Amino acid sequence: MGPTAAHGHRYPSDIAFTPTVKAMQARLGSRELYARMERDRGWGVSLTPEIAAFIEAQTSVFLGTANAEGQPYIQHRGGPAGFLHVVDEHTLAFADFIGNQQYITLGNLADNAKAYLFLIDYARRRRVKIWGHARVVEDAELIAELMPAGYKARAERAIVFTVRAWDMNCPQHIPQRFEAADVRSALDERDARIRELEAAAAQHEARVRELQAQVARLRESASP
Incomplete structure (x- = not known):
């Protein structure tokens, strides 16, 4: 069996590879490849030092959420390198800088804690996908700890992200910028x-x- 999985999943990748997805892979010819991946390597469940360094080097990330009806939404979040903190091998956190005040992400997380982070490094043509749960924390001390030094932004809350699975993709089709x-x-x-x-x-x-x-x-x- 591959890496330890939780929440009733046999493999960490089952968080994305649902029975319907696996059936689609089987129909289109890639199921054997991913079944071997599940057995031999699998997706990560704990953030390694390499992945932690990659995360904290990013200046731009995308946070995916969905509302109670399943309607997805992707929000961009940016800041100086290190604004996305690796708290421990299962936890990320960042200060939620004040933006256009639509609060779609906050509303979605109130209804549905499932969340997704997409990080891409165009220069080195690498991308990391992270599945988990996110919650909003309104704690002044935590926000102060997460605020990048000298960065001109305001935050009234923090987002704490609990990692359930992650995967690093190949560089195929990533333009180098x-x-x-x-x-x-x-x-x-x-x-x-x-x-x-x-x-x-x-x-x-x-x-x-x-x-x-x-x-x-x-x-x-x-x-x-």
């Missing part, structure tokens, strides 16, 4: 290296001219 700050940093590093090489080249040229002048003087002194 880079953050503007990363591009600027790379260009600044390149320009600094160019200046360093130009300075070294100028020093070398000056030394060559000095040696040429010495040779010329020696020739003059040696001439009859």
Whole structure:
């Protein structure tokens, strides 16, 4: 059997691979592949140090919820790297910054605690999917702990996400894109290296001219 699963599931991936999904996989030819995955590797149920580092490096995430009628909704959440905190191997949390005040996510979570996080790193072409439950916490001390230092945003509540299963997908079809700050940093590093090489080249040229002048003087002194 694969990794330990809870809530009546045999495998962690059963949170997404319902009987109907498995029947669809069987009909379309991928069930054997995923059955082998379930047995041999499976999805994670605890956040590893590698996944935790990936999560806390993200500046943009998507939070999926659904209302009591099953209508799904996806909300974007962003902030400086580290705004999404890994509390422990089963818990994530972040300050819920004040936005357009539609409160769709808050309303959905009041009716249905099931939630989903989608994280994508375009530069390295990696994505992580996390299934679990989320709850709203209005605790000033917790919010203060979760607020990124120096970030100009306000939050009146926090979202605490309990992880039930996660999976890292392959890079297929992910376009490679880079953050503007990363591009600027790379260009600044390149320009600094160019200046360093130009300075070294100028020093070398000056030394060559000095040696040429010495040779010329020696020739003059040696001439009859």
